Amino acid sequence: GPERGNRKMSDVVTVERAGAIAVLRLNRPDALNAVSLELARSLAENLLAADNDADVEAIVLSATGERAFCAGVDLREAREIEVSEVEHWFGTVCNIYRTILQTEKPVVAAINGIAAGAGFQMALVSDLRIAHEGARLGQPEINAGIPSIMGSYWMSLHLGWSMNQELSFTGRLMTAAEARELRLINHLVAPDQLIAKACEVAEELAQKPATAWVRTKARFREIAMAGFEEAFRAGVLGQQEAFARGEPQAVIDAFLASRKG
Numbered sequence: 331g332p333e334r335g336n337r338k339m340s341d342v343v344t345v346e347r348a349g350a351i352a353v354l355r356l357n358r359p360d361a362l363n364a365v366s367l368e369l370a371r372s373l374a375e376n377l378l379a380a381d382n383d384a385d386v387e388a389i390v391l392s393a394t395g396e397r398a399f400c401a402g403v404d405l406r407e408a409r410e411i412e413v414s415e416v417e418h419w420f421g422t423v424c425n426i427y428r429t430i431l432q433t434e435k436p437v438v439a440a441i442n443g444i445a446a447g448a449g450f451q452m453a454l455v456s457d458l459r460i461a462h463e464g465a466r467l468g469q470p471e472i473n474a475g476i477p478s479i480m481g482s483y484w485m486s487l488h489l490g491w492s493m494n495q496e497l498s499f500t501g502r503l504m505t506a507a508e509a510r511e512l513r514l515i516n517h518l519v520a521p522d523q524l525i526a527k528a529c530e531v532a533e534e535l536a537q538k539p540a541t542a543w544v545r546t547k548a549r550f551r552e553i554a555m556a557g558f559e560e561a562f563r564a565g566v567l568g569q570q571e572a573f574a575r576g577e578p579q580a581v582i583d584a585f586l587a588s589r590k591g
Contacts, residue, residue, distance in 0.1 A: 341357060342356070342357055342358055342366070342368050342369040342372050343355065343356060343357055343369065343372040343373050343376050344357045344394065345376055345379075345380070347386075348390075348525070348529050349529075349533075350385065350386060350387035350388070350533075350536070351386070351387065351388050351389070351390055351529045351532050351533060351536075352380040352383070352386045352388075352389050352390070353389075353390045353392060353525065353529070354373070354376050354377065354380065354389060354390070354391050354392070355392050355393050355394050356369060356373065356392075356393040356394070356399070356400055357393070357394045359393070359394045359395030359397070359398070361401075361404060362395075362397060362398035362400070362401035362443075362444060363393040363394070363395065363398050363399065363400045363401065363449070364400065364401050364402060364403060364404040364405070365400060365402065365403045365404060365423055365426070365448045365449070366404040366407050367407065367419065367422050369404075370422045370423050370425065370426055371422065373426055373429075374425050374426055374429040377389065377429045377430060377433055377437075378429065378433075380433075380435070381433045381434060381435050386435065387435065387436075387532075387533070387536035388435050388436040388437075388438065388532035388533060388535060388536040389433065389435055389436065389437045389438070389532065390437075390438050390439075390440050390525065390528045390529055390532050391430070391437055391438070391439050391440065391452065391456060392439070392440035392441075392442055392524070392525060392528065393442055393443070395442075395443070396442075396443065396521075397443045397444065398442075398443040398444040398445075398449070399439075399440075399441045399442050399443050399444060399445040399449050399453070399465070400444075400445060400446070400448060400449025400452060401444050401446050401447070401449060402446045402447030402448050402449055402450075402470070402471070402474075403423060403447060403448050403476075405474065405582045405585065405586070406582075406586070407419075408474075408476075408578060408582060409578075409579055409582045409583070409586075411573060412573075413570050413573050413574050416566060416569045416570045416573055417566045417570075420480075420562070420565055420566055420569055421562070421566075423448055424480060424558075424562055424565075426448070426452060427451055427452065427455045427480070427484070427558075428555075428558070430452060430455045430456055431455050431550075431551045431554050431555060432551065434544055434547065435536070436457050436458075436532050436535035436536055436543075436547075437456045437457050437532075438456060438457060438458050438459075438460060438528045438529075438531050438532040438535070439452065439453040439456035439458070439459045439460065439528075440460050440461075440524050440525055440527075440528035441453055441459060441460065441461035441462070441465045441467070441506075441515070441524075442461075442462065442465070442521070442524055443464060443465055443466070444465070444466045444467075444503070445461075445465060445466070445467045445468075446466070446467070446468055446469070446470050446503060447469060447470060447471050447474075447476075447481065450467050450468060450469055450481065451469075451480065451481055451484050453467070453514075454484040454485065454487070454488060454514070455484060455554065457535065457547065457550075458516045458517075458531055458535070459514065459515050459516050459517075460515070460516065460517045460518075460519060460524060460527050460528045460531060461506045461509065461510075461515045461517075461518055461519075461524075462506065462518070462519055462520060462521040462523075462524050463506050463507070463518065463520070463521075464506065464521060465505075465506040465509070465515075466503040466504065466505065466506070467503060467504050467506070467509045467514065467515075468497055468501065468502055468503035468504050469481040469482070469485065469497050469498055469501060470501035470502070470503065471501065472498065472499065472500075472501045473501040473581070474578055474581050474582065474585075475572055475577035475578035475579075475580065475581040475582075476569060476572060476578050477565065477568030477569060477572060478498040478499075478501070479561055479564045479565040479568050480561050480562065480565045481498065482494055482498040483557055483558070483561035484554075485497060485498070486557075487553070487554060488512075488513075488514055489512065489514070493512065506518055516531070517531065
């Protein structure tokens, strides 16, 4: 891809400017914007760059294509993970959530389709969430043989125990309307209004008095991060056991075989 300045930025994340708003888009539409290690690193890098850019007031996080915001981790990449690599792989994905939380500027998720697993979690740790009616949201990892541990932790900050259990144990996806009823979605708009509305909301947050904004966001960050390491450790152990038993690999093989059929 093109070099921007003297930093080579991967094209798996694109950056455009809407006035003082940086619009970051996951850009693997053919893979439903699934999180590969390359995408995870590029997204964290781009979030830090936008946060440190004096000309940027706020960040909108979205994705390219009509179908998905992010359908979760890349299954083909997950299929090849050895037990010894689980911690590094999971850590690279989880670093996205940490980076979104550590971004001082407002981060508004503009959910342009399926937001599942890691994609759902990115939205949950953003400051506010905008979606269109076609979006589907949820935590289907259990159905891929992956324990739903980090996802259930982030949901615990938003939802009651019973709803968290339902979503974690069944792995079902919610409609955007249901997510809106649960107030996981702050604004539901038509697809062609999604980015404009997200930019409008991001701009509104960017205009708040600086110290009050930074300290309020910092308090949410502290609360979110308080359980993060514990969830991470539990997630590593759960995934190591699942991969050692071959469960995710078997599910992924069956899924990929059915796609070829």
